[in-house]
Amino acid sequence: MSDSVYSVSEIVGSSTDSIDDAIKGAVARASKTLHNLDWFEVSGIRGRIEDNARCHYQVTLKVGFRLDERTATA
Amino acid sequence: MSDSVYSVSEIVGSSTDSIDDAIKGAVARASKTLHNLDWFEVSGIRGRIEDNARCHYQVTLKVGFRLDERTATA
Amino acid sequence: MSDSVYSVSEIVGSSTDSIDDAIKGAVARASKTLHNLDWFEVSGIRGRIEDNARCHYQVTLKVGFRLDERTATA
């Protein structure tokens, strides 16, 4: 672990099943465009209620990833 | 989405199984007496520990519902 | 100001015009069903963005009202 610099992106995953599913979906989506994903932190759990009954989870995450020399976005 | 007004109630669901179960139980209970439930937000996750081992989740939610003209409680 | 007890309700006003409008609409709606409204406090300002451009403000308020002897809801 040298003196690396990390960047943090905030994303929101959603799922009709569970909080865990919403987190995993968000990380999977982030991994398509961001490399060197290193950690995440849940900063909010909310959701929509449909037909007065069904929960649609929306979980807000911060994801951190290591910036290497070629990465163009801080 | 016209200029609606929403009301927010705070409820606590409990479950011996999972956080998701506690949330779903609380929303199901709220839907018995509140109409037009629209969203929820988790504001706390705690629980009791029974027999020094078993977790009994208590999840605090804010639930928002749209007030229509006939609704009597803000 | 004797030893009164107050109750606090949380409501969300919405407006396509301004934050002030969303607040005033929420207080006007609350005054239809709650008496002795005494104060409010803004606890969140958010909104929807429609057609990638127009802001629809949603302002969350806590409103406090004095409970008198006949009031049935704490």
Place this chain on the structure above:
Amino acid sequence: MSDSVYSVSEIVGSSTDSIDDAIKGAVARASKTLHNLDWFEVSGIRGRIEDNARCHYQVTLKVGFRLDERTATA
């Protein structure tokens, strides 16, 4: 402690004597209209100052109560 659902109301007690008095007055008032009161949590301590000297405490509480099958308000 089965899978109960609780509701949380926010109230403000006031007293010219002490913080403890303001809390007890608020809980006593809540018990007139709410059943199965279970816990409280202090979320703010403020007050008015009268005649540039006397403190009139205003203590904000969240009170939780268990919803049973017949309870009509979430």
Place this chain on the structure above:
Amino acid sequence: MSDSVYSVSEIVGSSTDSIDDAIKGAVARASKTLHNLDWFEVSGIRGRIEDNARCHYQVTLKVGFRLDERTATA
């Protein structure tokens, strides 16, 4: 509303006129480069004071937008 993933960007709008103007300017600017803008949330209201008198508002917003398959930045 399927299991979408959203991204959140933080921006600061400024205006010498009003808070509402600063918000609208920031959303208008964001809509030039971000698609599917869905919501915003005000996370801070500050400003510069010029000539010991004039307020120059700076309003910090989080804006959320839906990521589609072609979007390259999380």
Place this chain on the structure above:
Amino acid sequence: MSDSVYSVSEIVGSSTDSIDDAIKGAVARASKTLHNLDWFEVSGIRGRIEDNARCHYQVTLKVGFRLDERTATA
């Protein structure tokens, strides 16, 4: 911008018209007695409700001003 020291005062502006008016009134009042006003930050938006309907905004601000050598109050 050398190694200046700033002082921060907390003030509350009020207005029956708008949040912006309350802010501008507070800054105008502060500028009568404080020099080198540099920035402000809104730390709370509340208000009184009069006659169960009219909002009287109370906006709490922190205002920062540069201390020069002759300034007597930190």
Place this chain on the structure above:
Amino acid sequence: MSDSVYSVSEIVGSSTDSIDDAIKGAVARASKTLHNLDWFEVSGIRGRIEDNARCHYQVTLKVGFRLDERTATA
């Protein structure tokens, strides 16, 4: 209540007896030099422990007072 401006000072009262005593002492001290004291808000309760046993309360308050035309300090 016209469009007044208030100023807020932060003070810490202390007492070996009780939290209430520390608050009252702080307000009494503030009233010697500040006029038109209007409200207070407790922002922290801490204390020293002496001889491994005795509590010396230190209660931090914000006190608000109305600025009139002649008041020289914002």
Place this chain on the structure above:
Amino acid sequence: MSDSVYSVSEIVGSSTDSIDDAIKGAVARASKTLHNLDWFEVSGIRGRIEDNARCHYQVTLKVGFRLDERTATA
């Protein structure tokens, strides 16, 4: 419930499966060395991301336990 005193420890459970698993693992580990465990409260949900994809949950809990007369650690 006499005038008991409780102690609070902060622990972090981890799991590659779910948030619930991380909580249950942490409580199970705490119960090996602490007696009279009474409640828990989740104060943070974070995790590592391995191979740019897999979530390893780390859930921070505060656990409270009743101190009896023989307990040696406050």
Place this chain on the structure above:
Amino acid sequence: MSDSVYSVSEIVGSSTDSIDDAIKGAVARASKTLHNLDWFEVSGIRGRIEDNARCHYQVTLKVGFRLDERTATA
């Protein structure tokens, strides 16, 4: 005051009488097993409500104590 290191423990005192009593009881209990107690800070005031009426205060404190060379627990 040399370059000492302090440790902080979190404890919860309870009392059916008053907040002050709950604090004093918690500090008295901590002083049985911890030496060099130096300060405390109240981080939460809650309680149980018994028989829909009586308050049983639970006050959460952080207590700090100086570690000397012989102290075995950080």
Place this chain on the structure above:
Amino acid sequence: MSDSVYSVSEIVGSSTDSIDDAIKGAVARASKTLHNLDWFEVSGIRGRIEDNARCHYQVTLKVGFRLDERTATA
């Protein structure tokens, strides 16, 4: 330590060198006009970035000082 009352002022120190320097400069400036300075607490660390590279630290402090009988400002 009798039942003293303390006042708290908020100041911002700045430095191009380090956070520690900004703190020391702010305390040194405060000591010119305030007596009996007793403690400080850092409430924010920010800064300007000049020429897209150089950090100019701005550290916000609360400083507490004991009020004696002759002190004119609470």
Place this chain on the structure above:
Amino acid sequence: MSDSVYSVSEIVGSSTDSIDDAIKGAVARASKTLHNLDWFEVSGIRGRIEDNARCHYQVTLKVGFRLDERTATA
């Protein structure tokens, strides 16, 4: 200072030497890909402990930069 719009990125700098070094390294890295850097704000100071002794600082910053007409990322 016209009605500019700013964007805020969150980054984490790391250093085995000091907090100041971690901040400067993060800003230096950000300046490679972002133009018009204007301010930063420290939102967290944490670190790894290696070999049970050495601190590896990780300082989280928000950095703000002015968006000009040609900037493609909000």
Place this chain on the structure above:
Amino acid sequence: MSDSVYSVSEIVGSSTDSIDDAIKGAVARASKTLHNLDWFEVSGIRGRIEDNARCHYQVTLKVGFRLDERTATA
């Protein structure tokens, strides 16, 4: 990184020199009695002011350490 459990202790380091020194001193002291120290997080920076001028830093840290099978304290 299997499904480990970590414990978190809160400590306060002090130094007349710098914030970094206070952190390093606290970690060095903790490492005498705690094994497998893994991370730290700064939760507060305060200090004493001596002779109206000299800063004595007090930095509060949470330190996390991995519990192994033989560790007796959660």
